[in-house]
Amino acid sequence: MGSLSTTMIAGVLAVRRGLRKPIGSLALMGQVRGPRGPAGSVPIREAVPLASLDSLIFGGWDILPDDAFLASQKAKVLEKALLDQLRPELEAIRPWRGIFDPRYVRRIKGRHDTTPGGHLASVAKVEKEIGEFREVSQAARIVVLNAASTEAHLQPGDVHGSLKLFEKALAADDERVTPSMIYTYAALRQGAAVVNCTPSHAVDLPALTELALGLRLPLAGRDLKTGQTLLKTILAPGLKARALGVSGWYSTNILGNRDGEVLDDPECLRSKQESKLSVLTSILEPELHPDLYGKLDHLVRIDYYAPRGDEKEAWDSIDIFGWLGYPMQIKINFLCRDSILAAPLALDLALFADLAHRTRLSGPQDWLSLYFKSPMTRGGPPLHDLSVQRQRLEDEIRRIAGWECPEGSPRRGRTSSAAKPGARSLATAR
Numbered sequence: 001m002g003s004l005s006t007t008m009i010a011g012v013l014a015v016r017r018g019l020r021k022p023i024g025s026l027a028l029m030g031q032v033r034g035p036r037g038p039a040g041s042v043p044i045r046e047a048v049p050l051a052s053l054d055s056l057i058f059g060g061w062d063i064l065p066d067d068a069f070l071a072s073q074k075a076k077v078l079e080k081a082l083l084d085q086l087r088p089e090l091e092a093i094r095p096w097r098g099i100f101d102p103r104y105v106r107r108i109k110g111r112h113d114t115t116p117g118g119h120l121a122s123v124a125k126v127e128k129e130i131g132e133f134r135e136v137s138q139a140a141r142i143v144v145l146n147a148a149s150t151e152a153h154l155q156p157g158d159v160h161g162s163l164k165l166f167e168k169a170l171a172a173d174d175e176r177v178t179p180s181m182i183y184t185y186a187a188l189r190q191g192a193a194v195v196n197c198t199p200s201h202a203v204d205l206p207a208l209t210e211l212a213l214g215l216r217l218p219l220a221g222r223d224l225k226t227g228q229t230l231l232k233t234i235l236a237p238g239l240k241a242r243a244l245g246v247s248g249w250y251s252t253n254i255l256g257n258r259d260g261e262v263l264d265d266p267e268c269l270r271s272k273q274e275s276k277l278s279v280l281t282s283i284l285e286p287e288l289h290p291d292l293y294g295k296l297d298h299l300v301r302i303d304y305y306a307p308r309g310d311e312k313e314a315w316d317s318i319d320i321f322g323w324l325g326y327p328m329q330i331k332i333n334f335l336c337r338d339s340i341l342a343a344p345l346a347l348d349l350a351l352f353a354d355l356a357h358r359t360r361l362s363g364p365q366d367w368l369s370l371y372f373k374s375p376m377t378r379g380g381p382p383l384h385d386l387s388v389q390r391q392r393l394e395d396e397i398r399r400i401a402g403w404e405c406p407e408g409s410p411r412r413g414r415t416s417s418a419a420k421p422g423a424r425s426l427a428t429a430r
């Protein structure tokens with residue numbers, strides 16, 4: 001019941017009542033090449049059988065007791081007049097008690113969490129709630145989206161390496177099993193597709209991939225690509241396409257929503273920075289272009305600044321160089337709205353993960369890379385270039401539609417190993 005999830009839910013309610021348009025949702029507003037190639041394009045929602053907005057039913061967990069109406073009011077993303085029109089439907093969405101571990105989220109005091117009874121008891125509780133939700137709502141299928149606060153950084157290790165070891169760790173109440181992993185494990189066992197909108201390691205673990213593959217369920221993650229990283233993955237491929245050099249990319253953000261408050265904890269911030277940093281080296285491939293990108297200095301800062309609320313501001317100062325090495329600069333000041341950018345992505349991911357489930361696509365869904373800062377793959381390096389990611393999504397939609405991918409259409413981008421960020425100070429990383 002945070003900013004992202006309530007903005008997505010309230011938005012769906014508003015769109016289905018004809019109050020607003022689903023801007024930013026590729027699933028609802030995008031087009032792909034039709035069966036006869038470039039000659040005619042077809043709306044995605046006509047190319048493949050996506051679930052209709054009218055058929056969606058929402059439920060969720062939180063460690064705070066607010067219903068979706070109160071939570072969206074507090075998030076201050078949507079205006080009061082719109083929320084008032086949706087009030088009865090939003091008020092009816094009340095969270096189940098969350099699975100909380102204060103070691104992983106320290107800036108929020110859980111007021112609506114379960115009494116700790118061990119990991120297996122938590123799994124059983126989440127499974128029971130999903131089962132009851134399915135029964136009461138009569139939902140045919142379920143997608144679980146993780147939109148909870150970013151957890152403190154955790155380096156995946158042995159216990160996440162196989163399902164057997166993970167289940168052993170669950171039984172032993174191992175502290176390396178986080179709440180977000182418990183939700184994913186329980187959701188998969190209940191036959192749900194799982195999408196991780198957060199930087200936490202909630203699905204991108206060999207143990208959970210093994211479970212998803214065994215149960216033939218789709219997984220996608222990690223961390224929605226919304227503001228600054230979105231622009232980075234649009235601009236960097238353009239500079240590279242024209243063989244312009246880049247010597248430095250300094251990115252800073254201020255945000256004042258609850259997400260920002262949680263990220264004020266250096267350990268949670270580390271999780272976010274990790275997912276923001278890898279994109280540039282992957283797109284620019286300095287090992288292939290040492291003269292252009294061999295000395296790239298990439299810095300990302302995020303600061304919590306309460307007055308700004310959800311209206312995040314991002315600055316990029318980019319040092320580029322051209323003919324004979326002469327330097328130039330590009331400045332970007334993106335005054336964005338964090339949850340307004342993120343909500344349509346969460347909706348698309350719910351619709352596409354459900355489509356993947358029905359089409360029996362299982363494990364990591366790399367055709368959904370477009371939506372993530374750190375996309376999961378089926379083994380190869382992640383795709384980061386937005387146009388390559390968009391092509392990959394289109395190819396998969398056309399494949400599901402039963403139309404062949406055109407000859408020579410790029411299935412995968414050329415990528416390199418991800419950057420290895422080293423912390424520089426509490427709020428800074430290279």
Ligand SMILES: NC(=O)c1ccc[n+]([C@@H]2O[C@H](COP(=O)([O-])OP(=O)(O)OC[C@H]3O[C@@H](n4cnc5c(N)ncnc54)[C@H](O)[C@@H]3O)[C@@H](O)[C@H]2O)c1
Nearest residue numbers: 002003004062063098148149150198224258259338339342
């Ligand atoms: N809002 C965006 O634009 C955006 C963009 C990209 C990624 N994300 C990621 O999505 C996540 C949510 O973002 P947000 O802006 O909605 O944050 P938020 O703080 O508004 O919402 C997070 C919610 O999760 C709840 N929560 C925390 N721990 C929980 C647990 N263990 N179980 C159940 N609920 C729990 C909190 O009480 C809160 O209501 C964050 O990880 C954020 O980094 C958000």
